[in-house]
Amino acid sequence: MQSQQQAMVDGKRSKFIELTQDRLSEATQILNNLNFANPAIDQVNTLIKHFHQMAGAGGLFRLKDFCQHALDAEEVSLSLTKKKSTPGYSEEINRLKMLILKLSATIDNAKMLTNMGEQSSDEFPKPVAQQMQSRVLVVGLSRKEKVSYATPLFSALEKADFLVDEMEGRDVTPQNLLKIKYDAFVIVCPDPPQPAYELARNIRSQRSSMATVPIILISAGGTFKDKVQAIRGGGDGVFNSTDDPALVAKRLKTLLEKSKPKSHRVLIVEDDPIQASGLFSFLQDAGFQPHAITDPTQFEDALAESQPDILILDVNLGVMTGFELAKYVRQQEKYNTTPIIFLTTENQLQFHVEGAKHGDDYLIKPAPPQLLVATIAGKLERYETLKDMIGRDGLTGALTHAEFMNTAKRMTENERAGVLYMLMLDIDDFGAINENYGYGMGEKVVSELSNVIKETVRSYGITGRIGGDKFAILVDSLTEYELVQISNLLKEEFERRQFATPSGPINATVSGGISELQPGMNLNKWFAATREVLNTAKNRGKSMIVKQEIK
Amino acid sequence: MSKILVVEDDEFLAETIADCLIFTGHNADRIGTGTEACQMLKSNQYDLVLLDSMLPDMNGLDILKSYKAESGTAKVLFLTGAKKNEEAAMELGADYFLSKPFEIDELLSVVNKLTSEAAAQKSS
Numbered sequence: 001m002q003s004q005q006q007a008m009v010d011g012k013r014s015k016f017i018e019l020t021q022d023r024l025s026e027a028t029q030i031l032n033n034l035n036f037a038n039p040a041i042d043q044v045n046t047l048i049k050h051f052h053q054m055a056g057a058g059g060l061f062r063l064k065d066f067c068q069h070a071l072d073a074e075e076v077s078l079s080l081t082k083k084k085s086t087p088g089y090s091e092e093i094n095r096l097k098m099l100i101l102k103l104s105a106t107i108d109n110a111k112m113l114t115n116m117g118e119q120s121s122d123e124f125p126k127p128v129a130q131q132m133q134s135r136v137l138v139v140g141l142s143r144k145e146k147v148s149y150a151t152p153l154f155s156a157l158e159k160a161d162f163l164v165d166e167m168e169g170r171d172v173t174p175q176n177l178l179k180i181k182y183d184a185f186v187i188v189c190p191d192p193p194q195p196a197y198e199l200a201r202n203i204r205s206q207r208s209s210m211a212t213v214p215i216i217l218i219s220a221g222g223t224f225k226d227k228v229q230a231i232r233g234g235g236d237g238v239f240n241s242t243d244d245p246a247l248v249a250k251r252l253k254t255l256l257e258k259s260k261p262k263s264h265r266v267l268i269v270e271d272d273p274i275q276a277s278g279l280f281s282f283l284q285d286a287g288f289q290p291h292a293i294t295d296p297t298q299f300e301d302a303l304a305e306s307q308p309d310i311l312i313l314d315v316n317l318g319v320m321t322g323f324e325l326a327k328y329v330r331q332q333e334k335y336n337t338t339p340i341i342f343l344t345t346e347n348q349l350q351f352h353v354e355g356a357k358h359g360d361d362y363l364i365k366p367a368p369p370q371l372l373v374a375t376i377a378g379k380l381e382r383y384e385t386l387k388d389m390i391g392r393d394g395l396t397g398a399l400t401h402a403e404f405m406n407t408a409k410r411m412t413e414n415e416r417a418g419v420l421y422m423l424m425l426d427i428d429d430f431g432a433i434n435e436n437y438g439y440g441m442g443e444k445v446v447s448e449l450s451n452v453i454k455e456t457v458r459s460y461g462i463t464g465r466i467g468g469d470k471f472a473i474l475v476d477s478l479t480e481y482e483l484v485q486i487s488n489l490l491k492e493e494f495e496r497r498q499f500a501t502p503s504g505p506i507n508a509t510v511s512g513g514i515s516e517l518q519p520g521m522n523l524n525k526w527f528a529a530t531r532e533v534l535n536t537a538k539n540r541g542k543s544m545i546v547k548q549e550i551k
Numbered sequence: 552m553s554k555i556l557v558v559e560d561d562e563f564l565a566e567t568i569a570d571c572l573i574f575t576g577h578n579a580d581r582i583g584t585g586t587e588a589c590q591m592l593k594s595n596q597y598d599l600v601l602l603d604s605m606l607p608d609m610n611g612l613d614i615l616k617s618y619k620a621e622s623g624t625a626k627v628l629f630l631t632g633a634k635k636n637e638e639a640a641m642e643l644g645a646d647y648f649l650s651k652p653f654e655i656d657e658l659l660s661v662v663n664k665l666t667s668e669a670a671a672q673k674s675s
Contacts, residue, residue, distance in 0.1 A: 059652025067652035
């Protein structure tokens with residue numbers, strides 16, 4: 001409910017916007033004529049006055065961001081009157097230009113909202129990327145407990161910027177879990193660790209949103225059997241109480257990073273440096289990863305370097321047009337469906353037509369920030385959905401062969417990746433299943449294998465369906481021994497599943513081969529080597545997991 | 552009814568604030584320069600002064616200083632954007648300060664608090 005006084009102030013909003021726009025254009029003019037080396041004092045004073053007055057009124061109209069920018073600008077302008085050791089004020093003046101851009105953007109947006117009859121005080125859609133800290137629940141260990149690793153663990157988690165709560169194992173009830181949304185769990189296992197595994201399973205089965213929540217188990221005893229069992233129970237990482245707690249925090253960070261929607265890369269080509277930097281900082285504030293260039297001749301390098309998910313192109317770029325850049329982008333297979341948005345002052349029909357031909361949207365400057373963000377977000381969302389639909393197998397949800405190979409290529413080229421393993425699985429005598437019980441049964445078996453992979457491999461690997469009954473899984477966070485154990489669990493679990501047929505329930509078996517990426521090996525060679533190991537398993541009598549023999 | 556002086560050189564902002572003060576039952580004058588403000592303060596008895604930190608001819612802190620030096624009795628509400636001004640204003644005897652951005656309801660509630668304090672002091 002707003003007060004009568006606020007309503008009274010709001011009645012003057014249009015006047016305020018009009019006044020502010022005049023002030024901003026005067027401030028811009030002053031800045032453009034200002035001598036960088038030695039600014040004239042009366043001009044600087046006028047600037048200070050303008051920013052001061054904008055800041056004063058901004059709050060009354062509930063434009064808090066606007067007010068903050070104006071206060072910043074006032075402070076920077078004030079610094080122009082002070083002597084400094086290095087001559088010249090180009091840095092300050094550039095900052096002021098940037099702030100004026102932000103102020104103009106906010107006021108344009110406020111104007112649009114006012115015209116639409118809204119008096120929202122929320123100038124920008126809130127950035128997605130800058131969400132709150134992640135909340136971690138430590139179960140089964142109190143920070144005051146007299147166990148040597150209690151203090152180091154809690155302080156490591158807090159140092160890694162997590163909000164840390166603690167709870168007794170028996171208090172982990174559905175009611176308590178509903179009260180606060182936890183982003184991750186650390187379960188400290190008692191000895192014997194059995195209840196902890198059940199706890200992990202419980203947490204996962206609470207709600208569908210919890211099915212993928214990262215859970216890390218820390219065991220005091222920590223035999224290897226515990227570790228495998230913990231993974232089976234739904235843990236995303238298992239540590240011993242003797243391990244460095246910083247590793248626990250690091251693993252949690254990685255897991256949360258994986259589950260977080262990634263921030264999108266935006267490539268901006270805009271030849272006016274002021275507008276380019278304005279767009280840059282604005283998109284960054286809105287949670288994107290922008291990359292801006294002002295010289296279109298650098299486009300090729302910028303494209304390769306930034307690997308954008310979406311492009312924003314000015315049309316009139318001097319030496320070439322944005323349409324030409326768009327054509328160049330479309331010639332490349334990798335980017336032939338990447339969304340392109342033109343952002344320009346050109347408003348004639350012929351330009352709109354060209355824009356529609358080469359791009360996905362055409363916005364006229366000055367575009368209100370909300371419209372720009374909504375356009376970018378909307379295009380990206382549909383593009384991602386399509387990409388995902390194309391990249392995933394309809395039956396199993398695993399990556400398609402092509403997408404799997406792309407992902408694998410990225411992983412093998414990532415120098416920071418640890419040791420990589422590939423597990424290739426193939427259902428035994430799949431042809432016979434299809435022949436005897438029909439293709440429908442074949443599909444059921446394949447989809448069941450995919451389910452078992454999801455349950456056992458979980459977030460440890462990336463799964464692709466690389467053939468009718470063949471899956472490949474890339475693993476980067478397990479040792480070979482752990483992977484062999486998990487693969488065997490997977491095999492046993494799958495072979496326990498029964499399929500109903502007219503002639504009674506049947507079981508299927510699966511064979512698997514594991515190989516490690518060797519130095520100097522390219523993806524195709526690695527793929528072939530893994531296939532070779534899988535063939536060995538088939539030749540030795542099927543229904544087994546074989547790991548590559550290192551010669 | 553309290554008598555309030557709004558010292559603010561942005562005419563639009565001064566008008567907006569004064570309108571709201573009048574609307575809530577106060578008597579509000581407004582003035583845009585430091586020199587004029589000092590004169591007004593000398594020749595009139597105000598209950599409250601809303602003082603902006605920066606005026607074209609004078610600094611708000613200087614006005615506050617000279618007003619308090621001449622043992623002015625009105626309450627002073629100092630309006631500022633900078634932290635260091637807040638402290639300086641309180642040291643110089645301002646009764647309250649508001650940092651930008653402030654909303655109108657916030658401003659009015661402080662005004663009401665200060666004017667009722669002033670009224671209580673008067674009657675005692």
